[in-house]
Amino acid sequence: MRKSRGCELIHDFSIGEILDALEEFVKGKPFFTIDIDMKGSGKYVYIPTHKQNRLDCLRLVFGLLVYNKDIDGMFDDEKRDHFDIWISESTDTKLRQHVTKISPAFRTVIADLDKDDLTCKIIDVLNKYFENSNRYYRLREFCKIISNRGILQPYNTVSTYHNFLNKYPDNVELPGTYDDFINDAAEVLSETLMFSFNIDNILRDEKSSYRATKFICNKSSDDCNYDPHREMSFIECQNELTHSTAVKFCLISEEKREKENKKTYYSLERALAFLKGHACVILNIDIDESTDDTLNIYVREFYNYQCILEFCDDDILQIPACIKLVEDNKQDFIKKLSWKKYDYDIVEMCKVGLLKQQKWRALAYFDVYEDTKDIICFCDTKRRIDGNVELGIAVCRKDRRNQDLVSSLIFYHMLYNYGSRIYGGTAEANEPMNRVFKRCGFKEHMNYDHDKKLQSIRVRERFTSEKPPESDDKLINSIYYQRHSLQEDVVNKLIIKKKEAQKNH
Numbered sequence: 001m002r003k004s005r006g007c008e009l010i011h012d013f014s015i016g017e018i019l020d021a022l023e024e025f026v027k028g029k030p031f032f033t034i035d036i037d038m039k040g041s042g043k044y045v046y047i048p049t050h051k052q053n054r055l056d057c058l059r060l061v062f063g064l065l066v067y068n069k070d071i072d073g074m075f076d077d078e079k080r081d082h083f084d085i086w087i088s089e090s091t092d093t094k095l096r097q098h099v100t101k102i103s104p105a106f107r108t109v110i111a112d113l114d115k116d117d118l119t120c121k122i123i124d125v126l127n128k129y130f131e132n133s134n135r136y137y138r139l140r141e142f143c144k145i146i147s148n149r150g151i152l153q154p155y156n157t158v159s160t161y162h163n164f165l166n167k168y169p170d171n172v173e174l175p176g177t178y179d180d181f182i183n184d185a186a187e188v189l190s191e192t193l194m195f196s197f198n199i200d201n202i203l204r205d206e207k208s209s210y211r212a213t214k215f216i217c218n219k220s221s222d223d224c225n226y227d228p229h230r231e232m233s234f235i236e237c238q239n240e241l242t243h244s245t246a247v248k249f250c251l252i253s254e255e256k257r258e259k260e261n262k263k264t265y266y267s268l269e270r271a272l273a274f275l276k277g278h279a280c281v282i283l284n285i286d287i288d289e290s291t292d293d294t295l296n297i298y299v300r301e302f303y304n305y306q307c308i309l310e311f312c313d314d315d316i317l318q319i320p321a322c323i324k325l326v327e328d329n330k331q332d333f334i335k336k337l338s339w340k341k342y343d344y345d346i347v348e349m350c351k352v353g354l355l356k357q358q359k360w361r362a363l364a365y366f367d368v369y370e371d372t373k374d375i376i377c378f379c380d381t382k383r384r385i386d387g388n389v390e391l392g393i394a395v396c397r398k399d400r401r402n403q404d405l406v407s408s409l410i411f412y413h414m415l416y417n418y419g420s421r422i423y424g425g426t427a428e429a430n431e432p433m434n435r436v437f438k439r440c441g442f443k444e445h446m447n448y449d450h451d452k453k454l455q456s457i458r459v460r461e462r463f464t465s466e467k468p469p470e471s472d473d474k475l476i477n478s479i480y481y482q483r484h485s486l487q488e489d490v491v492n493k494l495i496i497k498k499k500e501a502q503k504n505h
Contacts, residue, residue, distance in 0.1 A: 013149065013150075013195050013199055014098065014196060014199045014200070014201045015102065015199075015201050016096045018061060018193075018196050019092070021146070022057045022060070022142070025141070025142050025145065026057070054089075055092060058086070058087055058091070058092045062087065062106075064118070064121060064122055064125065064189070064193060065109060065113060065118070066109060067121050068121075086106060098202055099202065100201065101202055110198075115194050118194065119190040120186075122185075126185065136174055136181060140174065140185070143168075144165065146188055146189075147160075147162075147164045147165050147188055148165070150188075150191075150192070160187050161188065162446060164187070164188050165446060166457075168181070245293050247266075247294075247490060248265070248266055248291075248294040249268060249295050249297060250262055250265075250296050251263040251265070251271065251274065251275070251297050251299060252296055252297065252299070253300075253301055253302045254283060254298060254299065254300055255301040263302070268415065272412075272416060274302075275299070275412060275415070276309050278303050279304040279307050279309040279365065280299040280301070280304060280309075280408075281299060281301075281304065281404055281405065282408040282411035282415075283299060283404055283407075283408070284296075284298045284439075285297050285411055286298075287490060295486060295490060297415070306368075307365050307366055307367050307368060308368055309364070309412070310363075311362070311363050311364075312354070312361070312362040312363070312364050312378065313361060317373075318362075318364065318373075319354050319355050321366075321373075321375040322350070322362050322364060322375065322380075323347065323354065325375050325378065326346060326395055327347045328397075329397075329398070330346060333346045334462045334463070334476060335463055335464070336478070337462075337468060337475075344467070346393070353392065359382055360380040360382050360393075361381060361382075362378045362380040362393075363379055363409050363412060363413065364377065364379075365377050365405055365408075365409070377394075377395060377396035377400065377405045377406055377409065378394075379391060379393070379406060379409040379410060381413050381417070384423075387420060388422070388423060389413065389417045389420045389422050389423070391413070391422060391423065394409065394410070394433065394436070406433075406436055407439050410422075410436065410440045411440060414440070417485070418485065418486050419485050420485050421485050422483045422485070423445065423481065423482050423483075424437060424442065424481050424482075425479060426478065426479060427462050428458065428477040428478065434479060437481045440483065441483050442481035442482065442483040443481065444480070445457070445482040457479070458477040458479060460472065460475040460476070460477055460478075461476075461477075461478050462477070
């Protein structure tokens with residue numbers, strides 16, 4: 001069974017991967033570990049090619065969980081046994097090869113651990129063992145490695161990683177007192193450890209998906225419902241949420257009428273067929289606050305007789321109509337440096353993408369007059385190699401703008417690609433399109449240049465002249481956006497509700 005990209009990204013945070021990342025990071029450079037034999041006094045870790053150095057990395061990762069800051073760096077005696085069992089060459093090898101889970105005994109330690117308490121422990125350890133500025137900069141480098149992994153997590157809803165990257169770019173000096181930095185670094189490390197110890201460390205293949213089990217449903221329970229597919233789902237790392245619950249799609253009409261203004265579907269395909277078949281204009285999508293399994297889809301009206309909604313790949317006249325619409329509104333597009341192969345001509349780029357290569361697929365509204373169709377607007381998308389979806393060109397006739405049509409096309413793409421993240425971008429100066437992205441729930445996307453080791457929420461790459469200007473100072477900014485999949489929205493809402501219920505219990 002081939003893993004999805006989402007599963008691979010989650011596995012980047014497994015304990016085995018964290019150990020490998022730490023080993024790679026400290027190679028040849030000073031770091032520290034918690035050594036239980038020295039009763040928490042700590043020592044430096046250097047080149048982790050020797051077996052002892054690998055065990056030092058293991059001590060650090062596991063030691064942070066059982067460290068007791070209230071008794072002068074000693075470890076709780078009741079937790080020492082769990083710790084001793086795991087600090088061995090055999091355990092280290094099995095964790096790194098992803099052939100062992102965290103033991104039930106150690107999981108009891110983790111289950112009792114509060115994230116805020118873990119953050120305080122890490123702050124105490126950092127204050128105790130970091131004695132000069134060089135090590136603080138090394139710590140920043142490691143936290144940035146982890147944070148750059150964290151922002152790619154498909155199911156991550158916390159802002160810790162984004163905040164750290166924004167606050168500590170490479171070209172900014174650390175504050176002189178280091179207190180704020182230690183607190184921020186501890187947040188990153190505690191967030192990572194809490195996430196990592198809830199991930200199955202074992203790499204699963206096709207064989208491990210099939211196993212004999214003596215599981216018996218509890219007949220005495222009022223709720224004898226369980227999810228037999230849970231272990232094959234990413235939900236497992238978020239603590240048994242769904243119980244095989246079906247998601248519900250509720251279409252809600254905004255028009256004022258006496259008739260029922262809701263239509264409910266348990267099939268996404270049927271909901272999409274209704275929306276497309278009746279050319280509905282989608283105004284918004286959100287999660288029903290009163291239930292945990294319903295996605296509300298707000299439309300202007302159920303039956304739109306004035307136009308049709310179609311993908312432009314059935315009729316040979318549809319794609320030329322899209323290209324003509326781009327050509328008629330060419331002045332609205334600000335050129336990009338990446339359009340060089342098309343001689344910075346968006347019309348030529350559209351011809352190649354939609355018509356010649358057909359890498360892009362357009363969704364469009366059309367006015368219908370007897371036997372003729374007149375295009376109103378379209379938005380095309382591309383399926384990326386990572387499984388996510390990228391928005392391309394979005395354009396609307398001038399006489400039909402400000403009617404929510406472009407945002408409706410994007411909402412439809414979000415539904416059509418229910419399990420995928422959506423990416424897009426536009427010029428910073430394009431205020432109408434920036435408003436559309438924000439209305440559809442998109443967030444500005446941090447751009448990271450791995451070669452230059454730089455990151456920014458703006459990319460200077462556009463120009464209004466005929467050819468690229470000689471001076472980079474004359475280039476115009478782009479803003480890039482990303483949006484979590486609707487599937488993630490539903491699941492994350494469940495997670496938040498369950499955590500709130502556990503706190504109030």
